[in-house]
């Protein structure tokens with residue numbers, strides 16, 4: 001089949017939905033993400049409270065235990081310490097629970113999202129699938145979902161805990177000494193500004209790293225996929241240079257991003273240090289003047305760290321949130337792409353089995369965004385007829401086959417099986433009654449039996465052997481190293497082109513269709529295999545309605561009817577003998 005132009009099927013790359021709408025739809029698609037969230041947030045609040053227990057214990061111990069006029073109050077110290085230890089244990093337990101709950105919820109929610117996206121990808125028409133870069137589709141269900149999971153498992157709750165920590169520590173600081181709190185805020189504002197300036201720079205640097213990873217993967221996968229061509233044309237040098245370049249660019253981007261992130265980190269450390277030093281200086285001065293106790297000063301030092309640390313973390317998490325929303329959008333765009341060839345499902349029709357007729361009424365077809373390639377095709381194929389379709393390259397033969405097998409739907413007109421529009425026929429029936437044997441059927445990396453039974457999952461070893469016998473292929477299967485259990489290799493690479501065709505014929509025979517659509521192979525095959533293919537095809541077609549895109553004269557001669565397609569129109573139709581007599585194309 002020729003695919004000389006790329007169709008412009010629905011564009012998955014753009015989106016206009018707002019962040020809130022994205023999150024709302026995303027959560028609706030993965031309801032597990034919000035199940036039990038209230039309990040998790042309550043536990044997280046407990047966890048946040050636990051963080052200020054130590055500073056408070058320090059203040060209490062120093063001021064009450066050590067600073068009492070009558071000497072050390074051992075009882076008060078012990079009580080404080082036991083209380084503090086209990087609180088630490090409880091909050092550690094809460095933190096663990098929060099972690100487990102978040103992990104469970106996000107894994108369950110994202111597994112649902114992945115499954116939904118994968119299923120939908122299967123429902124998209126072959127046109128939409130082939131017009132998208134496969135890597136990009138796969139990325140949507142893998143790495144894009146991962147960005148969401150990172151945020152869902154860690155980012156979201158960190159944001160809640162960080163904000164909580166900022167508020168609680170600020171309240172405590174205000175309680176101990178509003179004056180010192182002002183000092184903290186004054187030195188701290190520049191940190192916030194510095195971090196907020198550095199953050200976008202960091203974001204860009206990490207985005208560049210992700211892009212370089214994609215380039216590197218693209219270069220490597222092309223080198224693997226095109227290995228035969230690369231060797232045949234001796235262009236290993238160029239391929240290696242391309243990979244080396246991609247690897248080098250990735251290294252550079254990685255180093256650049258890391259250098260920037262250390263800058264952000266050091267800036268944070270610097271400002272935290274400066275704030276601490278200022279608090280210490282002003283606090284000592286205040287303590288000397290009796291305006292603050294020693295315990296409060298010590299507690300303050302702890303609180304300053306608790307206050308500054310989450311600001312850095314929160315900005316990082318906000319960045320992660322942006323990533324997650326972008327990832328969510330890409331997955332939603334995939335899920336929202338309409339399945340243009342849709343299964344009528346329960347409202348559809350089931351056709352009883354038996355000899356089938358095919359009718360096309362005034363069918364036009366254009367690939368998305370392209371010129372019409374079929375024009376006003378009206379055509380009747382009687383039950384059990386054997387039809388050969390012939391025509392020049394690009395005349396529209398394969399497109400006709402795609403319409404009949406419902407890989408695509410017509411732009412105008414109808415395609416009918418037994419008089420019923422095939423858009424109303426349930427997919428299950430269609431797949432039972434119509435089989436398509438392409439020139440190069442895809443073989444899975446499994447053994448021959450598994451590949452043969454692809455269209456007939458109920459087939460057993462015995463029924464597969466019986467089919468092989470009917471098709472006259474027992475000799476061939478017996479000649480294989482392990483008979484039916486012979487592995488065919490990735491995409492059938494351990495078999496010859498002719499042998500792969502034989503597997504496709506066995507597959508079609510086992511699925512036992514009423515209408516057979518065949519794209520006759522053009523690849524050169526050794527004479528012995530060729531004879532086997534011809535015999536097997538003859539037996540496969542016996543008693544069924546068949547359309548063959550014919551490349552051999554003998555196929556046209558043997559057909560009940562030959563249809564000549566020219567520039568998307570049926571220009572001649574009849575028995576080969578009559579067409580020759582009439583002196584046509």
Ligand SMILES: Nc1ncnc2c1ncn2[C@@H]1O[C@H](COP(=O)(O)OP(=O)(O)OP(=O)(O)O)[C@@H](O)[C@H]1O
Pocket residue numbers: 001002003004005006007367370373391392393394395396397398399400
């Ligand atoms: N996926 C596609 N997107 C856009 N245009 C396409 C696509 N596939 C085929 N075409 C165009 O449709 C026209 C008919 O193509 P089709 O594959 O049906 O011809 P064909 O007769 O089967 O050719 P061949 O014998 O070479 O397989 C051609 O002009 C082709 O360029």
